[in-house]
Amino acid sequence: MQEITVAVSGRPMVAWRIAGRKPPVVCVHGAGVSSREFQPFVEVLGRRHDAWTVDLPGFGASAGPRHPLGLRALADALVEWLTAVDLDQVVLLGGSLGCQVAVDAAARHPDRIAGLVLVGPTVDPAARSFLHQLLRWMRNAPHEQASMAPLNLADYRDAGARRIVGTFAEALRDRIEDKLPHVVMPTLVVRGAQDRMVPQEWAEEVTRLLPAGRLAVVEKSGHMVPYRQAHALAGLVTDFLTHAFPAAGAGGMSGQRRSAR
Amino acid sequence: MKASEAVASFDSATGMLRALSRFLAGRDIPALGKFPAAFEPPLSGLLGTLNRLPIAARERAYAVSGWAEAIPQRRVGDVRSEALAEWVTGHYPRRRYPVIFIGSANGALIHLAAALDAAWLPQTLLLPVRRRGITPDDPRGDLAAVGESGRALLAANPDLVLHHMHDPNQDRLMIAGMTYFRIKWRRLPAAYRRFIRDHLVPGGLLVCVDCTLSWPTTRIDDRYVFQFGALGDATPEEYRQGGPRVADLLSRYGAPVRRWDPPAADGESPEAEWGLDPALLDDLRAFTGQHRLDTQLLRFDTPQRLSPAVADLYRSWYADRGLPTGRLLVESFLLLEPWWTLRTGSVPYWTVFGTEASRASLEAYLDASDPYDEIRILLFNHGTESIGLADAQDWRRTAARARKIGVLTGVDAVAYPRDFASFVRSHRELSRIRTRYPLPLPLDAAGAAATLSARDDILWRPVH
Numbered sequence: 001m002q003e004i005t006v007a008v009s010g011r012p013m014v015a016w017r018i019a020g021r022k023p024p025v026v027c028v029h030g031a032g033v034s035s036r037e038f039q040p041f042v043e044v045l046g047r048r049h050d051a052w053t054v055d056l057p058g059f060g061a062s063a064g065p066r067h068p069l070g071l072r073a074l075a076d077a078l079v080e081w082l083t084a085v086d087l088d089q090v091v092l093l094g095g096s097l098g099c100q101v102a103v104d105a106a107a108r109h110p111d112r113i114a115g116l117v118l119v120g121p122t123v124d125p126a127a128r129s130f131l132h133q134l135l136r137w138m139r140n141a142p143h144e145q146a147s148m149a150p151l152n153l154a155d156y157r158d159a160g161a162r163r164i165v166g167t168f169a170e171a172l173r174d175r176i177e178d179k180l181p182h183v184v185m186p187t188l189v190v191r192g193a194q195d196r197m198v199p200q201e202w203a204e205e206v207t208r209l210l211p212a213g214r215l216a217v218v219e220k221s222g223h224m225v226p227y228r229q230a231h232a233l234a235g236l237v238t239d240f241l242t243h244a245f246p247a248a249g250a251g252g253m254s255g256q257r258r259s260a261r
Numbered sequence: 262m263k264a265s266e267a268v269a270s271f272d273s274a275t276g277m278l279r280a281l282s283r284f285l286a287g288r289d290i291p292a293l294g295k296f297p298a299a300f301e302p303p304l305s306g307l308l309g310t311l312n313r314l315p316i317a318a319r320e321r322a323y324a325v326s327g328w329a330e331a332i333p334q335r336r337v338g339d340v341r342s343e344a345l346a347e348w349v350t351g352h353y354p355r356r357r358y359p360v361i362f363i364g365s366a367n368g369a370l371i372h373l374a375a376a377l378d379a380a381w382l383p384q385t386l387l388l389p390v391r392r393r394g395i396t397p398d399d400p401r402g403d404l405a406a407v408g409e410s411g412r413a414l415l416a417a418n419p420d421l422v423l424h425h426m427h428d429p430n431q432d433r434l435m436i437a438g439m440t441y442f443r444i445k446w447r448r449l450p451a452a453y454r455r456f457i458r459d460h461l462v463p464g465g466l467l468v469c470v471d472c473t474l475s476w477p478t479t480r481i482d483d484r485y486v487f488q489f490g491a492l493g494d495a496t497p498e499e500y501r502q503g504g505p506r507v508a509d510l511l512s513r514y515g516a517p518v519r520r521w522d523p524p525a526a527d528g529e530s531p532e533a534e535w536g537l538d539p540a541l542l543d544d545l546r547a548f549t550g551q552h553r554l555d556t557q558l559l560r561f562d563t564p565q566r567l568s569p570a571v572a573d574l575y576r577s578w579y580a581d582r583g584l585p586t587g588r589l590l591v592e593s594f595l596l597l598e599p600w601w602t603l604r605t606g607s608v609p610y611w612t613v614f615g616t617e618a619s620r621a622s623l624e625a626y627l628d629a630s631d632p633y634d635e636i637r638i639l640l641f642n643h644g645t646e647s648i649g650l651a652d653a654q655d656w657r658r659t660a661a662r663a664r665k666i667g668v669l670t671g672v673d674a675v676a677y678p679r680d681f682a683s684f685v686r687s688h689r690e691l692s693r694i695r696t697r698y699p700l701p702l703p704l705d706a707a708g709a710a711a712t713l714s715a716r717d718d719i720l721w722r723p724v725h
Contacts, residue, residue, distance in 0.1 A: 199693070200668075200690065200693070201690075201693040201694060201695050202695075204635075204666050204668075204694070204695070205695045205696070207665050207666050208634075208635070208665065208666070208696060210665075213665055214664070214665055214666075215665060215666045215667075215668070217668065219674075
């Protein structure tokens, strides 16, 4: 896996990549966490596709401003980063809050985004409060793998408490349901069957609101499907890419545009 | 004896009666209408825990639950036809109905009745009777053990016909400790006559539902027939002559035999569960002639036949109301939700059972229909891996034909077909669907009759 660093708004943004077939799939992490949880998934997906995972500004290895960025600014930073690494017509694969960032980017930059995969999209409007989300998070915890905890702790250390709280508050403010009807590109919605953060009825509502959405449920998984069921998710994404972008699969390797560090 | 104690609770006719009568009272059906909605979360948890028991323990629990519902043989002669009929009519809210259906049980018919604001009076009910010491694979033993009880029932109820049914394939667990007595009224019971007189809107429509499905039977007495096997994936020939699928079933369940030895069939009778005994139609004709009631006949050859017709009727009804028409709800046996069907704007497609034959019919319907955005499939759990049962993955593949959302609703795919919690879970999950619509005014019966009778495979005409 290559580590690739480029400057976005004067600050380094770090991503990891395994080169493969087009279209490129860019994984966007959730609130407080980073690419760490996506790397096992990228290793699986990278066997067949051009797979990327990027740290948003202020998370993981990417530098950020002192003040946490708002959701829109995170989405703009993501699109700027796409330009910086010369990526176009990408499929954004969001996890949790990463879905909100991906949807915001897709709604405002439809010409840059070819498709979306929304894994465990937040925030369910029926539970849009800190307390509701905390309770759901606690109910979900037993369905996650214990080996993910050290990664989460490292991510929280990198991001800092202020940024985590600020991003979480931003996630609660964001109304993803208002943007979904304007996401015109093919979109796969994925839910872990035991995900307590994203109940089935909300995952269905997300799919229904998307003009070209389709829902898949992954068995034996909580909220963090990419970490818990990397192979199952990679299979779903491959099927999605095959059906949504039949011509793209024949394309060659997308070129390496930045020197590896 | 009280009719409510004699009639099986987990039977098609009872489940359909509960579903429709609750719908007509403006209510849905939490936990199959057996428990209040507040009990759903703890029940779901408790029953879900039972799913973790070993298969043998779960099968035993199924058999015991059936046995607990059945009546002792010595009390069969105390059952009174009139009490049964009053028990049926007692389900319905005391008001007038523009249409009353009478006759065969059918899940699609329940949705048709819901659309027309109509009541339905079944011709057939199931009376489960306890008996011991007979294995499911011994039909002759079953007949010998309970034949006298059957005669006692008929002696006390001259208006009934008894279809003694024995299906070691699909009812394998249930018949371990009990016998299925399906009774059919060959004359209109007084309670039905009163209900029609008092609750049919003046000028309203009486419709006799005639499913003409028949099955080979052995005649035991004038009003007593023995039916071996029942509608499902296995054919009457497989039941009687055996074959690889029968041998495989018996081997899987550790039976000492590889084929069954039922009493020889000596004719065909209306199928015990679904078929109409035409004697009722004759009596109905006399009654309606006397009271000058507008009476019609709705006839089809097999229960599944009505499902695509009613699904299309609902779809065009939604289109006429300006609602989306892309949501399909596939129901199974007695898992029926007419209230949530309309509240969620779902097109109902009822399947008789979870068999490959039912799945093939659904696939054929989907082939012939405009694509659905959402397909939800409910699966009834009868505890047995019977001949030709499609597994949860098969049904999931069919659900995946939806453009957006294709899911099994309330199904634990690992536990199916021994998932105790599905009876509770399917309602819970349906009631959580977020896009909902107000309940509409009823459909006009004449329009529905015209739509259905336009199909080649359904007859809807006046009774002369």
